[in-house]
Amino acid sequence: MxxxxxxxxxxxxxxxxxxxxxxxxxxxxxxxxxxxxxxxxxxxxxxxxxxxxxxxxxxxxSKQEVVTALVARTVEHLWERSRATAQADEPRQAIEAAMRRTVELWNEHGLVMRTAIDLSLTVPEIGELWSHTAVLFITAITAVLERAGIQPGTEPEQASAMASALCWMIERTFYHASQESREELQRASATCEHIWLTSAGLTT
Structure with a gap:
């Protein structure tokens, strides 16, 4: 294959x-x-x-190939909108921008995103796409945390491990909130943003 x-x-x-x-x-x-x-x-x-x-x-x-291509197009848009986050100078602005762009995409293509998550365990190509996208975002989140002063590394209190947890928390939170309403998605985003800022030590 x-x-x-x-x-x-x-x-x-x-x-x-x-x-x-x-x-x-x-x-x-x-x-x-x-x-x-x-x-x-x-x-x-x-x-x-x-x-x-x-x-x-x-x-x-096949129908599966069409959906896989649709997911690929959607995650490419997601990454294109968020690519600059890792290079942004100021961590707080980077976090706010990343969450804003993520809300925009989930508002526009939430159904595709949920379908990708639902099929990621049974359709290998979609699972690979979704995992690759997650790796890109974990890397970007790690960079933001490190710029905020979090120690590099994979221990629980270090940037890479924290970034992985933040990435999957945001994914699951947005998955559920996007099924409710745009207002609920906005509230969920605000909560995730607060947790990310807190993790980066930027709430004081």
């Missing part, structure tokens, strides 16, 4: 910006809201995108 994955990655790169592929992914995201992952079919996706099933199979081999 590694060879197949490489082919898919190369084809995706060659088709970057393709309007038809964007239509497929946009339709998939809409159908996740309307029907859910289990109920929607390849036929539904093709019809919504205005193409035949055969045309869809030129781009993706």
């Amino acid at each position: 590694p060879g197949h994955h490489h082919t898919r990655s190369r084809r995706t790169t060659e088709r970057k910006g393709d309007a038809r592929e964007r239509a497929i992914l946009d339709t998939c995201e809409a159908l996740l809201a309307q029907k859910g992952y289990e109920a929607m079919t390849v036929g539904d996706i093709a019809q919504g995108a205005g193409i035949t099933r055969g045309a869809l199979y030129f781009y993706f081999g």
Whole structure:
């Protein structure tokens, strides 16, 4: 299967910006809201995108591949919005900016994010994408904590271990809050931000 994955990655790169592929992914995201992952079919996706099933199979081999590509697009947006956080000079501003961008993305694509979390244990490609994204964010959070004066290292009181716990806490908190309302998501974000600031020693 590694060879197949490489082919898919190369084809995706060659088709970057393709309007038809964007239509497929946009339709998939809409159908996740309307029907859910289990109920929607390849036929539904093709019809919504205005193409035949055969045309869809030129781009993706299955419903699972479509959803995996949608998750990849979403986490790329998440990382693009948060990339600068690790380089920001002032830790408090970096934390506030990171939480603000995270709220924005969960408001826009919360259903895709929840689907990614739900499928990460059973769809290896989605699990790999999600784990890789988590590693990027743990690294960024670690950098912010270290700039705030937290000692580097993997012991419980050190930056890397704290960053890992913060990352997964934020993921799970946002997962649940995003199912309730935008207001609940904002409250959850404020709580996570307070915990991150407290961990960094920046609440005094």
